[in-house]
Amino acid sequence: MGKVKIKRKSTLIDMTAMSDVTVLLLTFFMLTSTFLQKEPVTVITPSSVSEIKVPTSNVAQVLVSPQGKVFMSLLGDADPENAEKWGSEPLRREVLKTAAADYEAKTGKKTGITSADLDKFAKNASFGVPLDKMHEFLLLETAKQDEFLGQTVDKPVIMGNLTPKDTGIPFKDIAYTDKDGNKLTTNEFQIWMRAIYNSSNDNIREAVQKGEGIAVKSDRGTKFETIHQVLDNLQTIKMNKFSVMTALKTEAD
Amino acid sequence: MAQVEQSSGDGKKKKGAQKKMAIHVDFTPMVDMNMLLITFFMLCTTMIKSQTLSIALPTNEKLEQNELQKAKESEAITLILDTEYDDNGGVKGNTVYYYTGKPVVEYNGTDVVSSNLEATEFIGNDGHTQQGIRKILHDRNRGVLIDVEKKRQEWREKKITEEQFQEAAKKIRNSDDYERPVVIIKPLPGASWESVISALDEMQINQISRYQLGNLSETDEAMVSDYKIKHPKK
Known part of the structure; x- marks a missing residue:
């Protein structure tokens, strides 16, 4: 009796084709997508029919959380030729320096911002703490900074002297007297915006004048009274042309 | 895992003939790695780039107010925005009051006792028919829209370039030959950002060149609260 021989089939599958497909997919994703920006609060922007793309350089983005906290992020010139003096990092460095000096001159308070703080600040994409707490905030590790900025009402985070009310750029009036003796008021938001406008980067100034340099971003459910303070302050410093971030409207809308 | 297998023919081979090699490389780990990379890219990136909508606010100096009063009464239309929220703070619906x-x-x-305030909503087109506030604005800016559409048709038929079309459309939008509305958008303090953007968006859709964000007057508020009392929500 002959034994019935079961043929042993090889279980090896040729993965070459599969590999080809995955590499193609990977290439597609790498080319078409942009990385998500790290933001203190996630917002869903309202939709509009406007097809103008968000600029990726020379823009100050003002993010308004539904609770009315204001964060800013700053992008400098993307042109490699200008990177040395107008790129994001030198720009942020300069803006913090100007803003802190302006704040000190107007309030008489010391901010205590050191050169090391400027270096750290230059690497942060977004910011939003009062200027007098900036030094302490910048001493924290990056992860702690994110945790502090991203805190919610239900889970307050307290770090040293930094309390939940120290998130966001304050809009508290700062009264000062200018060199002609006029009594005026300003606030930290205005100080920041002026510092950005008056920076040595000519391209961002031009963008702000054209209305492309400031992008206001907020959640669709945010109440108008919350955003109104931002719009109102922009009007006060005569930056009445700006853009708002929206998503593309779908056919159903 | 690359395997070099000797071809399993009959053992008898001519001397000197080159050995035929079948080379199998196992691509499974390669696929694994690629899949991980794809997952990473899918989770950490976004495909949609946000769009921007540009707005110009009037200066805080009260010049524009006079400008506006000069506008013909028949041309002015005021939109008052209001929003209802659900229990979680999400937007339930936006209402547009207008006069x-x-x-x-x-x-x-x-x-x-009575006012000329009416209410409508933001609503998309039903096929080619405008609805809600879009219809009202569309009807008031009809002349401009018809002529812009004509130019667009020319552009589609490649008679004019896109630049020429944009140029012509801009000219039509700002021409005084048409009966054009002046829109004043007044959001109530509780109006959602979404409703403000929708209102600004309607200006783009309806090719309205004269519009502005305004502040609520006492009359406006009285009219809205009266309207709400007379038309309670079901």
């Missing part, structure tokens, strides 16, 4: 020309209000003491 044309000046507010016409009849008072009985301090109570509003």
Whole structure:
């Protein structure tokens, strides 16, 4: 009796084709997508029919959380030729320096911002703490900074002297007297915006004048009274042309 | 895992003949790695780039107000925005109250008896028919829209370039030959950002060149609260 021989089939599958497909997919994703920006609060922007793309350089983005906290992020010139003096990092460095000096001159308070703080600040994409707490905030590790900025009402985070009310750029009036003796008021938001406008980067100034340099971003459910303070302050410093971030409207809308 | 297998023919081979090699490389780990990379890219990136909508606010100096009063009464249309929220703070619905020309209000003491305020909503097209506030604005800016559409048709038929079309459309939008509305958008403090953007968006859709964000007057508020009392939500 002959034994019935079961043929042993090889279980090896040729993965070459599969590999080809995955590499193609990977290439597609790498080319078409942009990385998500790290933001203190996630917002869903309202939709509009406007097809103008968000600029990726020379823009100050003002993010308004539904609770009315204001964060800013700053992008400098993307042109490699200008990177040395107008790129994001030198720009942020300069803006913090100007803003802190302006704040000190107007309030008489010391901010205590050191050169090391400027270096750290230059690497942060977004910011939003009062200027007098900036030094302490910048001493924290990056992860702690994110945790502090991203805190919610239900889970307050307290770090040293930094309390939940120290998130966001304050809009508290700062009264000062200018060199002609006029009594005026300003606030930290205005100080920041002026510092950005008056920076040595000519391209961002031009963008702000054209209305492309400031992008206001907020959640669709945010109440108008919350955003109104931002719009109102922009009007006060005569930056009445700006853009708002929206998503593309779908056919159903 | 690359395997070099000797071809399993009959063992008898001519001397000197080159050995035929079948080379199998196992691509499974490669696929694994690629899949991980794809997952990473899918989770950490976004495909959609946000769009921007540009707005110009009037200066805080009260010049624009006079400018606006100069505008013909028949051309003015005021939109008052309001939003309802659900229990979680999400937007339930946006309402647009509107009146044309000046507010016409009849008072009985301090109570509003009647006004020319009406309510509608933001709603997309039903096929080619405009609905809600879009229809109202569309009807008031008809002349401009028809002529812009004509130019667009020319552009589609490649008679004019896109630049020429944009140029012509801009000219039509700002021409005084048409009956064009002046829109004043007044969001209530509780209006959602979404409703403000929708209102600004309607200006783009309806090719309206004269619009502005305005502040609520007492009359406006009285009219809205009166409207709400007379038309309670079901």
